[in-house]
Amino acid sequence: MRKTIIIALIALVLVVAISFFIFNQSTTIVKVYVSTTTSLYETGLLDYLTSKFTQKYPGVNITFLVVGSGEALERAERGDACVTLVHAPSLEVKYLINNTIYNHTIFAYNYFIIVGPGTDPANVSRAGNTVEAFRRIYEAAERGLTVFISRGDKSGTNVKELQLWNLTGVNPSGKNWYKNCGCGMSNALIMANELNGYTLSDISTFLKLKKNGQIPYLEVLFQNSSELINIYSAYLSSKCSGEELKYGRLFIEFLASSEGQNYISTYGLQEYGKPLFNPVDGKEQELADIWSALSRS
Template identity: 35%
Template sequence: MHRRSFLGWTLALMATLPGAALVAAPPTSKVILLATTTSTQDSGLLDALIPRFEQQTGFVVKTIAVGSGQAIAMGKKGEADVLLVHSPEAEKALVAEGSGVNRRLVMHNDFILLGPATDPAGIRRRPAAAALQAIGTGSALFISRGDNSGTHAQEKKLWKAAGLDPEGKAWYQQTGLGMGQTLSVASEKRAYTLSDRGTYLALRKKLGLEILGEGDASLLNVYHVIEVNPARFSKVNAAGARAFADFLVSKDAQAVIKDFGIGTFGSPLFFPDAGKPE
């Protein structure tokens, strides 16, 4: 197991133990606690970015890869130093309440609707809302992350746009897991699901799923970096958080993001956006 994946797994496990509390690094520490999404981890992007940052700065990044909702909740409690997430409404609420500062645009990719090649609900090339209507009215199996992640938040918006409430329906199952694991479940059950493109491309050789829906404006997936507010949480490593956030929007990191995935998949998994207007 990769060292960084192991650290993230260990810290996530510690958080589940009775009485355990994750505490951000002290201000003078060279250790930075990054709370981020499973998509940045599962796609391999962090493995391309973090060693470069550590070599340049001397900081050491410990990663906890969870859903954006969980990462933002950590930020609200001062249990991380910096966040890299993709749930815009929740991000704005975090900053508005004063727990996060300096929210900056980093990159985007998009969400895609996946399913078996047989496409029993006939959603191929339909707009996202119409595709979900076809899945729901036909009772085809849909696998949701169900974990309050950015992907889950987007999925709920799409169901609302489709005029459907899937909660409690027999054809709607929630894993409570990250993106990679949810894709594996959907593949095993020959079901539909919503994914970010990067994670799917990184794992598709192991999956029996095809892209059946893509390209809608409603499927845009935008990532921001947010520093946890040191004025509210005294143990936050403010210097480390600022250094990592500055790195993500630097020309160097943006060039890595621009090229990431091209050699392996023939196309980038993410698109750099630093400095662009929202």
């Protein structure tokens, strides 16, 4: 009798232990760190996409590290982030060559725009191309008519801005009117609005702040579809491993999937009258070629 009771108790303990193990396994949360450029996060796109992704994978917690593209890549290189989402091809290619990131996946694009006061003291709206637009800003600022706000944070937008200044053949660095804020896109736009100045912005962040009434004096003064295309790419960090790598890869696959692309194509449409980002469906090779050209600039 006593032996039977002992066997029963041992069996009960085993059942409880196994049940606890199964429960613990099923409730384990896998945290995936994603370093990302500010425009994807501040527009709300990433929170929206993450909510859809975690419906499919409820045991995953996507944690965003919101910085400029330069720092986002650095964090991936150090292993602080498993996934990085960036828009600076000329920076990205250096990390690809060093094999610190891999699995390049283009998942969205939109455009940079030049914004400034509605009065447009630099006559940017009359420029024939982007280089002329920047040269007009330089000349007007030298006459004391305006200022230019630079993010100065090694972000994709900042990298693009510096490339454009280089193409003009003039150097604004050190000028009193060249305001280096070392800030994100939203703060740069707000500063330009307050100082009656110009800045380079991604169109998505501009539309969000304009809609919210935060930048009432700024207008889009120059845009085109060739010189100012803005391509967003996802990568895996070479230092990521285990379950974080598994779900980091799945997150990137979700972004590029037909489901993820559909969410991207409609995000912002109802609120802003047009989507804030464009999907890459059907344009994969075209965008890859453009990215390649931009990576060499």
